[in-house]
Amino acid sequence: MPNRLSKILSRSSKEKEAEAEAGSSSSSSPPPEYAQPPPDYDAENAINPPDLTTGFSNLNVAPHHNDAPQVDHCVAHLKVLECFYRLRQRVASTDGLFGIHNSIAFDKGLPEDSKTPEVLAKLSEKRWSIYVSRAVDRFDTWTSAVFPNPKMLTCSIFEIYGKAGTLCDSSKKDGRLTFNETNMPPVDVLMVWHAYMLNPRAYLEDCLRKGWMALWHTGFPWQAAVDCINNKTFVHGANDTAAADWISSTQLHWDQLDDADLKRLYCPGCTGMVKSPYTTSPDKASYLLGDWCRDWEAVSRGVDVVLSSGHGFCDKEFYMSCPHCATTINHERLRTAKFCNDVTKLIKHQIVMPGTLLGYEGIPWRYGKKYDNMFSYVSKTGPFANRFLRLGLGEDMLYKNVTDSRSWTMTGIRHHIELQFRDREYMQQTRGSIAGRMSKADRISIRKMMSRYWENSSPFALDLVGVVIRQGSFIEKLHNIDWLHSPALPSTMKRLLVKYQRFVTIMKDDKHMAVPTLDVDLAWHTHQLSPSQYMAYTIATTGQFVDHDDKVAETALNDAFAWTSKTYQKLYNEPYSECTCWYCEATRESHTNAASRLFNSSRNEQLDSALAHKSSQDPRKSVHISAHNAVRPSDAEYNITATQKAAELEKAYQKACERARKKGRKEPRRDDYYYSDAYGHPVYLPAYSPYYAGYGYYMYTPAYYPGHAGEGWRLAPVVRGVLVRVLAAMLAAPVVAQEERAVVEGVVEGVVEGAAVAEEVAEAVVAAAVSYVALWFDDD
Template identity: 50%
Template sequence: MPSRLSAIFARSDKAEEAKAEAAAAERNSPPSDPVPEYSASHPPPPDYVADEESVAAPPDYTAGFTNLNIADGPSLDIPKVNETIAHLKLLECFYRLKQRIGSTDGLFGINNDKIVDLGRKSDLSNGETAKDLLPKVAEKRWAVYVARAVDRFHAWLSVYAPADNLPTIVEFDRDGRLGLITEPSYVKRSAIPITTANMPPVDVVMVWHAYMLNPRAYLEDCIRLGRMDLWNMRMPWNAIASSVDASTFAFQPGPLAEGAFTRLTGRYWDNLVDGDVKKVECPNCQSQLTASWTTCCTFEPAEETNRSLTVNVEAMLASGAGFCDRNFATTCSGCETQITHNTLRAGKFCSDLRQLLAKRTPMPGTILGLRGIPIKVGTSSDPSWKKVFFVVNNLLSYGLGQKILDQPNLKGEGLNQSMARIRDMISTTITDSKKYMRTVRDSASHKMTRLESVGFRKMMSRYWENSSPFAIDLVGAVVRQGTFIEKMHSIDWLHSPALPATMARLILKYERFVKLMDIQPGKMAVPTLDVDLAWHTHQLNPPSYLKYTVSKCRQFVDHDDKVSATKLDDAFAWTSKTYEKMFGDKYSECTCWYCEAVRESNMSSATRLFSSKGKEKLHDVEQDPKKSVHISAHNAVHPYESKQYSADAQAQAAKLEAAYEKACERAKKKGGNPPKRDDYYWSTAYGYPVWIPAYSPFIYVGYTPGLYATTPSCMALHPGAGACVAGTCSGTVSAGACGAGTCAGGITGGCSGGHSLGGGMSSCGGGGGGCGAGGGN
């Protein structure tokens, strides 16, 4: 017999079943009024047509950047709103180009299947799969593409703005003292304006863009090579904006541009069909040779190996002997010289040395003083130029230069066929030939002064890790820009409905940033991403940027794109604190863990007491760290062979960790959420997703060193690194950079520390392709 409880549930179930049956019967019964049949006398109602005025059109997310009105011609103003928008549009075009190149299987003979083959010969016990290694393969494709782009840029520039009318030492001295060199009236020829009809291809524009974002190197090359017509051109924003499709961001200036480029250079419009070999000139006999771009996929590991798949893939990608590979090697058929990247760099030095001796053309790295000014700009002059300019050029002109050139070839092993051997020859002269040095210096003392030593290291820095005809390695400059470009893509200001207002605010913030650099000499100011966008945009108008920074800061503010990552930490903390004190506004409104840790380390007890309301307001909206406007540090590099750097990095990480924990404790006490922390950085820059570990979210370690002929993200800090020559380096003075005790190494000749080359001049770190160093280059 059922219990009372089961009976109740049974009755309830039956009642529900009865209701369901009644409802079904009602649905199935015929309607009381049947649907009328339509006929001629009873026509059907007309089809429904929506009232066009009553239907809201879908939002047009491209409206803010589709039709930009940008004035052509020269301008000495700071960036305009539409120029920064056009710049964002171009950066998104670069981002998508990089994704497409990186993810194209088989490009340049680099196949994804090769990873699968290596997997069969690797130790896979750590769980690695071929898919995990695709980003490295994509990075190698991009490295080859960029190297080809630099070659094509050189071909275009050599015809569009040929190197001629090179100033002699006497002419530079005379015209520089009068302040004429950077004046528009000084230009000996007029550049052809760039429009959509003669626009170069996207890869060429990309290299030009990165080149201009190293303003001192760009100015130096334009002066030395007689290209001041190029210097007086700004980026053609109107034509650029018209060339980038607003929906796909493809670069499409049109058929007229394609034909013009081919006629001008003899090269194909598309980088990918523009030849499989690189033309190389023998540095000894000047014979023209050809070399493969890369041969990395010919690598085969041993049949039996206990190496991981990552190690085998990196070994394969770094194993080639092509021009884009680190171990490039070929033999000249004419003189049997063994040609490598090292011999090409030494060959570049000897070529410039011949120009100095035959035509009195100043050596690279000697024409700008420590303030970056070619003697005089406007009413501002650089008193350091004379020591840098004359002593360095005299050192090579009074016999030593010819001695270097006269060394025997020895099939690539001669004393003038390696920068290290050239350095040793110069070192011997400086330290042992006292009479010669007195003549060079026009002084009773043979010892070089600090200014003379720094000038000499600046000159040498143009050759360490750089065989190109430019003051810097443009492959590295383009690659380093990639991090900033990816950040701009992630933030996606382009599709914001408040785009113009955002651009106006960041331009104002940039103006304040320049004031900060002027008021606090001797400090490195680090931009946030919004400041850096305006800063980069301004640098793409070279004459305006030169005059603006010289008038505001009394120096040509450089944008050093290689700064030690640990230095950026301290400099960003100082920048944030000083900016807020000067202008009463938060410098970085990002609430990621790193920015919170920096704020915490800057705050005293009194500051916490009086700024609590602003702090709480800052945390009203939760932010994604990857899309936040925090420190711009795509120029952060990791010095190699430096135990001190490793120790500093660990100490800095501990400091940030402690400050972060304090920020979390305060947030919890106020009932809020702790700042977000991402232990990994998620990147899809090459068209494949990849996690990149980093101790700070702003340090993007996205490069695999062995994939490049020159590592884009590292610099030497050890004493004597590359550019340091005996007699020019006291202790660990840097190679073309700072004061005693800080060696920035010979690779860049740049400044790794908070003090610039000029010793006391203000520096700027953070930006990329750019930032640093008001006093040094």
């Protein structure tokens, strides 16, 4: 009599059909589910436990010509992600790293309680953010060593090869790079490269513009990566030849932690080399964590203040003065310098501006026979933004950057551009027609170009520090599910690849955003790590080079997930998310009304039965929505929308509970928490709960990062009328002194008359609040 272990080790029906054709008499059975109970111990039929490392020890991950990802590539990806997970654990929990000591919290002599691990996790998060920032710098150095004399893309070459549809042609002389154990980069650089590729359009844009197409065609070096990672410890080993080659070509140590403790950067004023500490936060711990910290709750708040108060390069309020020319250097000044450097390259060498290469469908003019619709609207001289800057505006901006460098910011640059829009003669010259009004394609060209500079002073199309940080949530969830050590690993990968191909088909609908579950996202990420094949596959299937947006507001993400679940269920008669947590149950309930249950009773019974055996509601091991790209805007308009969505979700949840009771099933629990030790300290986090305050807190805390890694990202426009009313209320307060009233009145006037966009309004309100509070303190 077969025991449960034999069932767990059973293979898919297709494999068994193949065995039957070969003469086997065994009968076929469905592939194992994602989650199965452990086998009972059977003393009579006891066997030695299988070596669970064999599933990822002998993988066939050689380059292939199939445009779709393969099973072994998904398994290799799991192994690489586990390596990254353990790297973060190891680095983040190293006491004293980058000057951040646990003693910051323990100096108070308080007895440990449930809050203690949370405080330690915050300190660990800050260490990890600094480590990632240094890793991005090392990645930049590595690419410079790989491409010492790159041929950057000029406007004329872009036009010629773009129209011919050969910019992404792998048959060109760019070729491919060859990686093996002897020339692989260190693990921190590999991690940045991995996260970079998971933003397909930004990665393609940079590879085209910077002359890195050989890197783009190469894809992720699967074989070399899995060979370098130990099968039991998942540590990325150092090959002697690779380490020597790395040190020789980059002048950096193999282990990042052996590199210098100072950040090197160029002064935007005199272009001289300057050095900055990565953080100065610990320097303020002694007086910011004063006698008022009498319990761990107070210590936790104090640590937040300490970690967000520094002026080092990895601190949000980075500030230093150049020792050569006394120029004030901060993140905003570095973003402005980046823009001006790119404009200089455009004017002097015709190097295309970032954000101007890809059209509506993510295609650089033409790919094969597929033209991007955006380029059918542009003139013969290429994208609007490049022409707009080359005809005189760019030189004006560079002149202003020299004469008024102290006040020249990205907001000022945007205002300068907006003023130029009103110059009819200049616009006619730029557009090459008598029509002076901007087209939709023109506006998008400018907006996409400017998007490369907001919150991003790096040389890349997006802030890679935030990209790596946001991937942490996804990596931890896959670590918790632990498919890597499942006996059903191959069949699980086959199942999720089928689901992924269906998901791509759903993405043909360009009016809606499709949201993946964790299993689909694993296949999707794996596919993106072969950029050339991924581009060919998605264009052929959906008509566009599908991007993977890694910053989506929670409200939009959850509406899209409900639509994806409904569409998948309708097309394939299967539940999209096989998870039975409260959120997935509520989402299914939200798109299933009484009429559909009445007229499709048999189909709904099949769906219910498919989920009925899912006894586990463990949120830690559930394959539900992949929400690592969820961000939480911090404005009043979003809060109103989120409150409405939360009420709708609550209503759907109550219906799901009622139906579960009628069916005699367990109600989905909403108070589930899961254990997380991502930073090396055990903390309990709430299961995915959109619109609620606790979600995602320890994955990325906005105040600890220079850019917007997650929560707090300003997405939706600020409602100007609401802000003016807030300021008006401040004016109406009877205790407001005359000088305070003058400050606020000035800001109100600026908001009403001068603020052209939401960010200026937000900045004005913050300035008003700061001034208002400062005056109160001065009075005291």
